[in-house]
Amino acid sequence: MTFAQFIQMFANGTMLGFQLSLFATGLTLVYGIMHIINFAHGELYMLGAFAVYLFFQVFGINFVVSLLLAMAVVSFLSIVIERVFFKPMRGYHIPSFIMSTGLIFVLQVMAMSLFGVKDKAVDSVFTGVLKVAGVTLSKERLMIIPISFVVIAAFYVFLLRSRSGRAMRAVMQDPDAAALQGVNIDTTCSLAMGIGGAMAAAAGGLLAPIFVVNPYLGPPLTWEGFVVVCLGGRTSLPGTLLAAFIMGYIKSFVSTLVDPIVASMCAAALLGIILIFRPQGLLGHEA
Amino acid sequence: MDDQKKRPSGKPGILKAVSPQPLLEIRNLTKRFGGLFALNDVNFDLHRGEILGIIGPNGAGKTTLYNVITGRYRPTSGNVLFKGRDITGYPPHKIVQMGISRSFQLEVLFTHLTVLQHLVLSQHLHTEVGFLGSFFRTAGNRAREKATEARALELINFVGLDAYMDKAAGDLSHGYQRSLGIAVALGTDPELFLLDEPLSALSPQRVSEILDLIRTIRDRGITVAVIEHNMGALFRICDRVVVLSVGAKIAEGLPGEVKENEEVIKAYLGGDVHA
Amino acid sequence: MKRNRPKSKYIGISAALLAAFLIPAFVKSPYWLHVFITIWIYIIVTSSLRFTITMGEWSFAHVPLMGMGAYTSALFVKSLGLSFWSALPLAVLTTAAISILIYLPCLSTTGTFFFFSSFAFGEVMRLCWVKFQNPFGGPMGLFDIPYPDSLQLPILPAIKFGPLSKTPFYYMTLLFMLISLLLLYMLERSRLGRIADAIRESNLLSQFVGIRVNGYKMVILVIGTAFAALGGSLYAHYFTLIQPDDFYWGLGVYIIIYLVVGGTQRFEGPIAGVLLFVLLRELLRPIVMYVPLVYGFILAATLAFLP
Numbered sequence: 001m002t003f004a005q006f007i008q009m010f011a012n013g014t015m016l017g018f019q020l021s022l023f024a025t026g027l028t029l030v031y032g033i034m035h036i037i038n039f040a041h042g043e044l045y046m047l048g049a050f051a052v053y054l055f056f057q058v059f060g061i062n063f064v065v066s067l068l069l070a071m072a073v074v075s076f077l078s079i080v081i082e083r084v085f086f087k088p089m090r091g092y093h094i095p096s097f098i099m100s101t102g103l104i105f106v107l108q109v110m111a112m113s114l115f116g117v118k119d120k121a122v123d124s125v126f127t128g129v130l131k132v133a134g135v136t137l138s139k140e141r142l143m144i145i146p147i148s149f150v151v152i153a154a155f156y157v158f159l160l161r162s163r164s165g166r167a168m169r170a171v172m173q174d175p176d177a178a179a180l181q182g183v184n185i186d187t188t189c190s191l192a193m194g195i196g197g198a199m200a201a202a203a204g205g206l207l208a209p210i211f212v213v214n215p216y217l218g219p220p221l222t223w224e225g226f227v228v229v230c231l232g233g234r235t236s237l238p239g240t241l242l243a244a245f246i247m248g249y250i251k252s253f254v255s256t257l258v259d260p261i262v263a264s265m266c267a268a269a270l271l272g273i274i275l276i277f278r279p280q281g282l283l284g285h286e287a
Numbered sequence: 288m289d290d291q292k293k294r295p296s297g298k299p300g301i302l303k304a305v306s307p308q309p310l311l312e313i314r315n316l317t318k319r320f321g322g323l324f325a326l327n328d329v330n331f332d333l334h335r336g337e338i339l340g341i342i343g344p345n346g347a348g349k350t351t352l353y354n355v356i357t358g359r360y361r362p363t364s365g366n367v368l369f370k371g372r373d374i375t376g377y378p379p380h381k382i383v384q385m386g387i388s389r390s391f392q393l394e395v396l397f398t399h400l401t402v403l404q405h406l407v408l409s410q411h412l413h414t415e416v417g418f419l420g421s422f423f424r425t426a427g428n429r430a431r432e433k434a435t436e437a438r439a440l441e442l443i444n445f446v447g448l449d450a451y452m453d454k455a456a457g458d459l460s461h462g463y464q465r466s467l468g469i470a471v472a473l474g475t476d477p478e479l480f481l482l483d484e485p486l487s488a489l490s491p492q493r494v495s496e497i498l499d500l501i502r503t504i505r506d507r508g509i510t511v512a513v514i515e516h517n518m519g520a521l522f523r524i525c526d527r528v529v530v531l532s533v534g535a536k537i538a539e540g541l542p543g544e545v546k547e548n549e550e551v552i553k554a555y556l557g558g559d560v561h562a
Numbered sequence: 563m564k565r566n567r568p569k570s571k572y573i574g575i576s577a578a579l580l581a582a583f584l585i586p587a588f589v590k591s592p593y594w595l596h597v598f599i600t601i602w603i604y605i606i607v608t609s610s611l612r613f614t615i616t617m618g619e620w621s622f623a624h625v626p627l628m629g630m631g632a633y634t635s636a637l638f639v640k641s642l643g644l645s646f647w648s649a650l651p652l653a654v655l656t657t658a659a660i661s662i663l664i665y666l667p668c669l670s671t672t673g674t675f676f677f678f679s680s681f682a683f684g685e686v687m688r689l690c691w692v693k694f695q696n697p698f699g700g701p702m703g704l705f706d707i708p709y710p711d712s713l714q715l716p717i718l719p720a721i722k723f724g725p726l727s728k729t730p731f732y733y734m735t736l737l738f739m740l741i742s743l744l745l746l747y748m749l750e751r752s753r754l755g756r757i758a759d760a761i762r763e764s765n766l767l768s769q770f771v772g773i774r775v776n777g778y779k780m781v782i783l784v785i786g787t788a789f790a791a792l793g794g795s796l797y798a799h800y801f802t803l804i805q806p807d808d809f810y811w812g813l814g815v816y817i818i819i820y821l822v823v824g825g826t827q828r829f830e831g832p833i834a835g836v837l838l839f840v841l842l843r844e845l846l847r848p849i850v851m852y853v854p855l856v857y858g859f860i861l862a863a864t865l866a867f868l869p
Contacts, residue, residue, distance in 0.1 A: 037674075087861060091673040094620060095865055098822055101815045102861035105854030219812065223685075232676070261693045265686050272682030275675045276667055357770070379769035389770065408760050414753075428753075483695035514682055516841035 007135040009252045013145050015141050017149035017248030020285075022203035023221060024228040024240045025155065026196025032172040032235040033192040034082075036089050036096035041200055041225060043107035043219025046072045048201025049208040049217060050115055053122050063125045067147075067205045071198040078197025079190045091191070104218065111215040119212035151202050152241075155195065159237070164191060174233055224251075227271040233284025242282060291424025300517035308371055309478055310510050311350075311356070311387075316365035318348075318355055318534075326350040326362070327534035333479070338505050339512045340525035340542070344555055349514045350392060353481050357389055358382045369479070382474040384412055388477035392484045396463045402467055405456060406439035439474070439549055445468040462493050469500065473509075480504060482513045483511045486520055493522050522546070527555065530554070588865030595728040599800060601840050602735040602795050606742045608820050608832035615748050616755065617782045619687055620677045623664055623684030623815055624790050629809030630687065631791025632798035633656040636707045637697055639799070644836035649796045651722030657791035658784050660687070664707055664785050669776050672765070681811065691806040703805030707798050710734070723799075735796055742789050745830060749785065758782055783789045819857060823864045 017243060023045060030038050051070035054060045061069070075187065089096040103225035126139040148225040170178035171188050179185055204217070211217075231245030247267065274281060318326040321498045325348045333339050341349050356367050358379045366375045369385060377385070397405055401411035407414075414435050443449055446466040451459060456467060462514065465485060472480060482501070486494050502524055505511050515521040522528070522542040530538040530545055532554035538545050545551055586595060610857050611624045635653035640642045644652070664687060668815040691698040698704070709723040713730075749755060757778050760768045768835050798804050816839075824835020838855065846853050 022833075089865075094677060097674075097677075098815075099862060099865050100819060102819070102858035102865075104815075107739065107860035109855040109858075209818070222791075261689055265689045265693070268685040268689065270682075270683045272667065272679045272686070275679040276671055279671070279675055380772050382636075382772045382794040383770055391766075395764055395767045395770075397760055397767060400759060400763055404756075404759075408756065408768075409771045411757070471767070471771065 004135045005256070008137070009135050009256050010249075011135070011142070011255075013249035013252030014245075015144050015248070016189070017250055018145055018152075019154055019203050019207060020225060020228050020244035020248055021146050021241050022206075024200045024225045024232070024244050025237060027225050027229045028232070028234065028237055028240040029192045030169075031229065032237075033168060034086065034189050035091045035093070036086055037093055037100065037226075038086070038103075038196075039097055039100040039222055039226070040081075040103035040107060040218070041100075042079060042220075042222030043104055043111075044074050044112060044200040045204040045221055046213075046215060046229035047077065047107065047215040048204030049122075049213045050111055050120075050204075050215075051201065052205035052208045053120050053213050056125075057120070057122050067202060069206045071201045072202035075194040075198040076202075076231045078106070078193045082190050082193035087186075087189075094225075108215045108218070112129045115215070117215065119214045121212060122208040123207050131220045135162070140209055144210075147206055148202070151199065155199065158195075164188070168192060224267060227267050227274075229281075230271055231274050231281055233281030236281065236283040239281055241282030309333055310370060311512075312366075312368040313352075313356075314366040314368065315368065315424070316352070316355060317363045318351055318443075319363045324534045326355065326365075328365070329531070329534070329536050331536060331539055333510065333511050333528050334514060335438075337507065337510060338501065338506070338524055339510075339530040340518075340521045341512060341514045341531065342516070342518060342521065342528060343537075343543075346532040347554075348482055349531055350533070351534075353389055353483055354417040354513070356382075356481065357387060383475050383477075386476075386478040387481065388472040388475045388479070389481040390465075390468045390485060390546050391485055392487070394461075394468055396456040396464060396467060398470075399455055401453050401455055402443060402459075403436075403439055403452045403469050405467060406442050406474050407435055409442075409471040410435050410438060410476075413476060442470045442474055445473070445503075447496075462489055465497070473504070478510060479510045479512070482511065484514055484516065486515055486517045489517060492501035498524050511550070518546075563621070581739075582832035583733075586732050588643070590795040592728045595838065597844055599728065599731055599735050599834055602732075602739040603796050603800070604817070604820065604836045604840065605833055606739050606793040606796070607790050608817050609743060609746055609829075610786045610793070611817055612821055612826060612829075613750065613789070614786035615821075616750065616762060616781055617779055618765070619672065619756040619779065620818075621665070621783060621786070622677050622811065623661070623668075623687075624786065625809050625811070625814035626688045626793040626818055627657055627661050627664070627787045627791040628797070629691070629804070629806070630660055631794030632804045633691060633698060633704065633794075634791075635795035636704050636798040636804060639708050640704065640706075641697060644844035646708070646799055647713075650792070653795045654788050654791045657794070658788045661784055661787035662780065667778060669800050671781060679772050681814075685811070688806055689807060694774070698806075701806060703803060704798075705803045709802070710799055726759055731800055733799070738792060738796060742792060745834075746789065750829065755780070760804070819861050823860060827834070 022201065023041070026044075027041050027239065028042075051073050052066050055066035055069050056063050058117060061068075085099055086096060091203050099284045112225065124140050126143045126195075128139045129136050130139055131137075143148055161170060161280065167178065167183045167188050170181065170183055171185060175185065178188075228243045229240060231246065232239030232241070247270075250266055250270075251263045254266055311331055311333035313331050313333075316326050317324065317331060327348075329348075329352065341352070343349055351360065355362045358374075358377050358381065361376045366373055368374065369387060372385075372484040374382060374385060397408070402406070414431055440452075443452055446469055448463060448466055448470065451463060458465065458468060469485065470483070485497050485501070490496065498520060501511055501513065513521060513525060526543050527540065528538075528545045529536060530548070530551050532550075537550045537554060538548045540548075585598060607625070607628050608779075611621070614621055614624065622813060631653050634656045635646075635649050638649035638652055639646055640751075642649075664683045665680065668676055668683060671679050691703075692701050694700070709725075712723070722728050723734075750758075757773055760771070760773060761775055761778060765775055794809075809835040818840050820835035821832050822835070823838065824833065825831030839860075842856065843853050846856060
């Protein structure tokens with residue numbers, strides 16, 4: 001393994017880490033506040049990618065604006081989904097999981113009927129390459145890092161400073177106490193779902209120019225995101241970030257050094273091992 | 288029904304003096320949860336045929352003691368000996384197999400199964416059915432099934448649940464659920480029966496009924512230990528008492544002695560008591 | 563125990579059986595025979611999943627294990643030259659043994675944790691099929707899996723299995739399904755079924771009446787796996803082509819949906835579920851794209867209105 005290869009893998013891993021951070025934070029949020037498992041989260045990512053395709057590629061709107069629009073649209077959709085499908089499922093793990101699998105179908109078919117089945121390409125936003133230590137890295141991929149960072153940072157600022165953010169943290173820690181303090185649980189849940197959806201959409205939009213866009217993007221990412229959530233601690237947001245990067249680097253290094261299949265195997269095995277030996281994840285605090 | 292285990296004749300006073308080996312020996316039992324000592328170097332013996340009361344303020348570790356004895360928790364250190372045999376750390380189903388049974392403070396039942404089904408299942412260890420017999424119903428099975436049902440009915444009658452035989456456990460009132468829990472524990476044919484707060488939230492009449500039940504159980508040859516907060520009631524039936532506080536044993540002896548013990552009074556009242 | 567089932571139930575079952583046996587007489591279209599063959603296979607898999615659920619845990623490794631049954635059966639015939647009729651029971655036994663390895667670590671978990679740890683290890687197993695070209699054929703899978711050998715029964719002429727006529731397959735899968743259902747039914751009614759009920763109702767109390775919970779859970783899982791493997795083997799030798807993606811968690815989700823909508827409480831639930839969804843899909847052929855949509859809505863409605 002040359003140094004150049006190492007840099008390449010490291011950069012890839014970092015990019016994946018950010019992607020997974022955006023994606024998985026939404027999952028953790030939804031689980032931590034509503035205690036449901038949303039396996040259709042990947043579909044929100046996919047719809048975000050399609051939305052960016054629509055706004056940026058088809059309508060020609062500025063990329064950043066397209067991204068924000070996509071986030072808004074998917075956010076809205078997520079809230080609708082929450083109200084309609086997930087509200088009665090709060091607290092039930094397996095039924096909500098089953099319900100969300102039904103949702104996968106629904107959303108995939110929706111995308112198929114709106115956009116067709118074929119892969120769609122989105123033009124690069126940031127063309128050009130950067131040479132770092134003798135390694136060629138595409139700017140497109142690199143730009144994911146600062147943009148995701150901004151989104152994640154914005155989210156954390158919201159979580160730590162704003163009133164709604166504090167409400168969310170309260171509900172994650174102790175829903176009953178939070179309710180007694182006057183926190184509106186329903187609003188908080190919808191908000192969580194909305195934010196989760198927005199972040200998934202952001203991830204989808206950011207990666208749209210890099211990979212193709214089709215209705216089937218969701219499932220592989222969803223279960224990776226799930227591994228990340230379990231690894232980091234299902235109710236721990238910092239844990240999710242940590243786990244996302246661990247996962248990103250494992251994927252990147254193992255994929256290149258061995259092969260992608262073994263990388264998936266590692267992810268699966270990791271899930272099993274974590275659930276058996278340390279169910280609360282790395283940073284979680286549930287017994 | 289064959290009793291494969293030997294039973295003493297059931298006269299407590301005589302046995303206590305004669306029985307050489309305690310039925311249950313608790314030796315230096317300690318259980319830590321992180322920094323908290325739920326049990327701290329607890330030592331005492333339980334003799335065949337007696338009714339031992341276990342008391343102590345909340346959080347004293349009484350239920351933890353049961354959990355460690357019955358294998359739900361492994362002790363941090365120390366041993367539990369049953370009939371001279373070290374059973375420390377044995378899993379619950381093995382403990383039951385050896386002859387120790389327990390009831391639970393908050394009822395643990397098969398919610399949707401009927402009372403009768405409970406008592407049939409409780410005899411799991413004694414329905415000797417070959418491996419294949421589990422799967423298919425043969426003629427030999429049928430005979431054993433009848434015997435099991437008969438014993439189940441006997442147990443139902445013993446605790447007075449005859450009228451509720453076909454009711455789902457979840458539909459029973461609190462008090463009857465309690466009785467069911469006791470009946471199920473008896474169904475395993477134990478030599479030692481550990482009861483956990485059997486009298487809580489019961490009317491005085493029910494309390495008397497359960498006390499009589501416990502006496503009868505002992506008279507049938509089963510050694511009994513009872514965790515209880517209702518000391519007045521408990522002292523009516525128990526032969527000896529062990530007192531736990533904050534994980535440690537602070538007193539042991541006859542009910543009369545323990546009642547007057549200063550340490551015990553202090554533990555309950557939380558301060559010095561000057562008579 | 564209710565011994566006197568209403569006469570109507572017996573009549574209903576007999577009628578259904580009769581209908582099932584007579585279908586090939588009336589339905590000549592190979593397409594529809596194909597549909598029914600897949601229905602019979604899926605009923606085996608879904609019913610065996612239901613059997614494992616009776617002890618209170620949901621396994622997500624069920625379908626991957628079905629796939630394992632498919633792969634081992636195919637390999638026994640293709641690489642080892644065994645006849646289908648000996649490969650089938652061997653595949654079932656082998657897969658059952660493998661399932662012990664998979665479930666053993668998972669048994670220290672329960673509930674959702676068990677569900678996803680079984681998923682995790684099932685997925686690792688499935689990825690082995692993708693990774694190891696030899697013997698599993700990698701992502702392309704195994705093709706050219708031989709049909710079952712001709713069956714020589716006493717009175718009848720030799721029954722040939724081949725691409726030309728679906729009828730032998732129809733009857734074979736139907737028979738296997740009926741035998742499986744019968745066995746599963748008897749098992750559920752047996753003492754093992756009672757123990758499963760107890761474990762489901764209260765793991766704790768089960769332990770305290772002396773039931774060795776983990777042991778029995780494993781037994782139930784392995785039995786369920788055996789039937790899933792049977793289904794897998796039938797699948798392999800009928801479709802003659804199996805790929806790792808055939809058994810990915812998407813199919814597992816479908817099976818769960820069939821089970822949930824059909825009903826987990828009653829033995830006939832899975833049968834109803836499979837029939838409903840597969841026949842519905844056929845009805846909706848013209849708008850095949852929307853089929854998952856309909857599935858999704860049915861599922862949502864069921865979960866909302868019928869627990």
